[in-house]
Amino acid sequence: MATQGFGSQHETIILDALKKIEQGATADSVESEFLEFKEDRAHDPQAKNSRADLIEKVIDEVVCFANSDHAWGYVVIGVADKVPGREAFTGTDMDETDVRDKVFARTKPNLRVEVEPLVFAEKRLLIVTIPEALTLYTRAKGQASKRVGTRCVPLSQEERQAIVYARANPDYMAKNSTHTVEEISLDVVNEARRLLANRRKASGIDPAVPETARGLLRELGLINQNERLRKAADILLLPPPPPLITVRHLWRPFPGADPHVTEIAEPIISALPHIQRLIARYSEQDVKRVRLDGGQEIAIPRLPKEAVDEIITNALVHRDWLSSQPIVVDQSPRVLKVWSPGSLPVGVDKDRLLTTQSVPRNATLMAAMRALGLVEESSRGFDRVWASMIRTGRDVPEVDVTDVSVEVIIPSGTPDTDFVAALLRFDEEFGEMMNSVNVLIVLWHLWEAPIITEKQVMEKTQTAKTEAKELMAALCEYGLTQQIRDAREWVLSEKSRRIMGKTEGKTLASVSIGEWLLSQLSDGASISAAEAAEEIGVDRKEITEHLRYLRTLGRARIDPHGPQRGSATRWIAGS
Incomplete structure (x- = not known):
């Protein structure tokens, strides 16, 4: 040869x-x-x-x-x-x-x-x-x-x-490391080999992986063409130099109580499962159980595992690794807060977490973790967090963003077990479409509010007007919702109301917001925007816009005997 x-x-x-x-x-x-x-x-x-x-x-x-x-x-x-x-x-x-x-x-x-x-x-x-x-x-x-x-x-x-943007702004993780392959422990190499084999097998690829450590690291993109380790290998496979730590976990038996502190000074490949196990240990008790129609019961965990795993993984992958500060996980029986150094990745806005395709801050690290199955192939992650929270009957997370940090807060709260049971019935009736986070968002809103407007659909699903319009058209076509005549407003269909058990109580199925407001004024009632917003379940600004429009038609006016501006303003029928 x-x-x-x-x-x-x-x-x-x-x-x-x-x-x-x-x-x-x-x-x-x-x-x-x-x-x-x-x-x-x-x-x-x-x-x-x-x-x-x-x-x-x-x-x-x-x-x-x-x-x-x-x-x-x-x-x-x-x-x-x-x-x-x-x-x-x-x-x-x-x-x-x-x-x-x-x-x-x-x-x-x-x-x-x-x-x-x-x-x-x-x-x-x-x-x-x-x-x-x-x-x-x-x-x-x-x-x-x-x-x-x-x-x-x-x-x-x-x-x-x-x-284009990522390569014009070189990835710090792709730079040469000062460490060598020989410094990586055999246990870490074997764990990486196991993860890669499992990932390849799950993808239908030959699960055989390189026999040598250098060959393995090369397949993970952690060695460059000059046979040098990249910085990403330091983060993923080597422990941080003392006194730095990777993750700090705070357990508070009661919100605000002095915490029990656990510090994890490990490479990501072991720090990630370590912090996941720690969070699970403190949240292992089920919050509630849901009894299904046939008598079977399902447990609702204190914290949805999928949501927790996505938030922790995102924090590790997208954090600013130039900062020496660790990720901080602050956990109590009611709330989990995950703080990470560094702002959101380039191109991501707080109000577009579900829809923006970001430029990874640490592309080389993310590619290696993707190859190991530690992050998903093509998803922003936040959509799965939202879906997991709604499916367990909880509000979506709160995200606090500054120029130097990102904090995600998820509540354990008191899950709405009736909604969870209703979703299971929707699954049986509508099947695959119930995997859409946008469908879940709309149903979660209509569970509490009688109506959803186009503006609310856009804001809650974080989509553009055209996409929101097409979403609602599809929901109407499949029979989950119905549009209120020509208004850009929707309510639950009668079929969905039966599935949800909403056979009694108020419904706005026959009237738009404008018509409802006009009927209240015609009956001699005075209306404040805040009261109407709470009654209908829409933003107060939208109610005010409707009332102002009715004023241009001469059908509504501000009560002259009360405040003319501000939240205490009341509206009456036009003269």
């Missing part, structure tokens, strides 16, 4: 994969976030335009690797991807200069790859090396994708902008 022209830079990634193929594996089973194989079928008489098609596929893969979280990779030309053993090595006679020039000419901005030959199993292969990318790359006509696992996923405009 010869490896002519094969540099040491490639040996540990490519040569190991080639050996596995030679020993009986298929190329597609050893592909990774860094490695792709392509067959050259130019000598196959049944493969028309195969060389031109191959060049296009190679360019697609190059762009895909360049836009990945790791921003580099390798394409090996001359290997069939589904043939095991030595027969997989079909070889290629493509000219390395021609491949390099075509990639350069057909990418924007022009991407200069390295292309060199390799003789393996007596066949000539080509190794295309994508250097670490410094910006977003596209095909000449603008097409762009991103390597996720072993797939190329098309990029949305929002994702393209995020890549």
